[in-house]
Amino acid sequence: MEKASFNRGKAEAFSKKMVDLLNAGALALMSSIGHRTGLFDTMAKMPPSTSEQIAENARLNERYVREWLATMVTGRLIDYDPVAMTYFLPPEHAAFLTREAGLDNLATFAQYVPMIAGVEDEIVDCFKGGGGVAYENYSRFHQVMAEDSALTVAASLVERVVPLATGVQDALTHGVEVLDVGCGSGNAVLQLAEAFPKSRFTGYDFSPEAIATAKASAERRRVANVCFEVKDVALLSQVEQFALITAFDAIHDQAKPAIVLSAIARALLPGGTFLMQDVRASSHLHKNMDHPIAPFLYTISTMHCMPVSLALGGDGLGTMWGRELAEKMLLEAGFKSIDVHTLDHDTQNFYYIARKT
Numbered sequence: 001m002e003k004a005s006f007n008r009g010k011a012e013a014f015s016k017k018m019v020d021l022l023n024a025g026a027l028a029l030m031s032s033i034g035h036r037t038g039l040f041d042t043m044a045k046m047p048p049s050t051s052e053q054i055a056e057n058a059r060l061n062e063r064y065v066r067e068w069l070a071t072m073v074t075g076r077l078i079d080y081d082p083v084a085m086t087y088f089l090p091p092e093h094a095a096f097l098t099r100e101a102g103l104d105n106l107a108t109f110a111q112y113v114p115m116i117a118g119v120e121d122e123i124v125d126c127f128k129g130g131g132g133v134a135y136e137n138y139s140r141f142h143q144v145m146a147e148d149s150a151l152t153v154a155a156s157l158v159e160r161v162v163p164l165a166t167g168v169q170d171a172l173t174h175g176v177e178v179l180d181v182g183c184g185s186g187n188a189v190l191q192l193a194e195a196f197p198k199s200r201f202t203g204y205d206f207s208p209e210a211i212a213t214a215k216a217s218a219e220r221r222r223v224a225n226v227c228f229e230v231k232d233v234a235l236l237s238q239v240e241q242f243a244l245i246t247a248f249d250a251i252h253d254q255a256k257p258a259i260v261l262s263a264i265a266r267a268l269l270p271g272g273t274f275l276m277q278d279v280r281a282s283s284h285l286h287k288n289m290d291h292p293i294a295p296f297l298y299t300i301s302t303m304h305c306m307p308v309s310l311a312l313g314g315d316g317l318g319t320m321w322g323r324e325l326a327e328k329m330l331l332e333a334g335f336k337s338i339d340v341h342t343l344d345h346d347t348q349n350f351y352y353i354a355r356k357t
Helices: 008-036 039-044 051-058 062-074 099-104 106-110 112-117 120-129 141-152 154-164 168-174 187-195 208-221 257-267 294-310 322-332
Strands: 079-081 086-088 177-181 200-205 226-230 242-248 268-279 337-343 346-355
Touching (some): 008 112, 039 051, 039 099, 062 079, 106 141, 112 294, 154 168, 154 187, 177 187, 177 257, 187 208, 187 226, 257 322
Parallel strands (some): 200 226, 242 268
Antiparallel strands (some): 079 086
């Protein structure tokens, strides 16, 4: 076999790509720190300022703030005046880095990078011997997911997501029984419970930590028409009980997603609705080549979504199971009609409306 020729220009371009990758990885980590410490939020409200002024306003250690600022300046996220020795967060950058930016705050999602990096050793072991990594190995998982969910789903749930399902808003207004599977810290179901006080809501999740957080949130917000329970949704036993069942970014993480979907179909009342939000992607790799954050999502899949399922002896669907497989599994679970929607403000998700009739 003839040896392939070595393209020097291609090699140099790839070398530059790898250097850019190292810098981007470092900036992602430091952006997470900037978000968690409130530095971005603090700087967005300040004129050009010294590191001492910024640290004082943020109530942080100046030496660490100064080194963090050096990363942000050399990464071109923050402007620097070397004469005055002042730092400034341009409003055009703040629009994607602060909590006031809402769904546009990409620093929120930067938190996934250090979270999944924390299990790198365990994932390397999985590459060698198979198996998975349990949920409890992921530091801050529920906190990060709750913040993600609050931005991508809960904030638009009542006004934009619920109206996608014909008749559901009226039913919720008059009062029905609703179940949220894989409820996590309860952001979505609490939002619904507050908006529709005549309906009764239940949230199931197999994480005691997440359920404890959900219960505390319900008590703090004084939401009386919701209850939370630690439960493996694969063991869902109710039959024709709920008018609406929801699952927000939860099905692909399940150990046995086909069993869960079949159980959901059985638990729905005749004419009931299953509302499932999940990652907007194709099941086919070649169709995701132009996906704007495909490498990020496949990394999340490799480092979290797939291993948490495999740790339970599950199927390991992964984050990018995609629309084609999702629709196929919904049909196999007993759903007869499936409508798939997108929302202009949300480029991350598909919204599936599935019914048995």
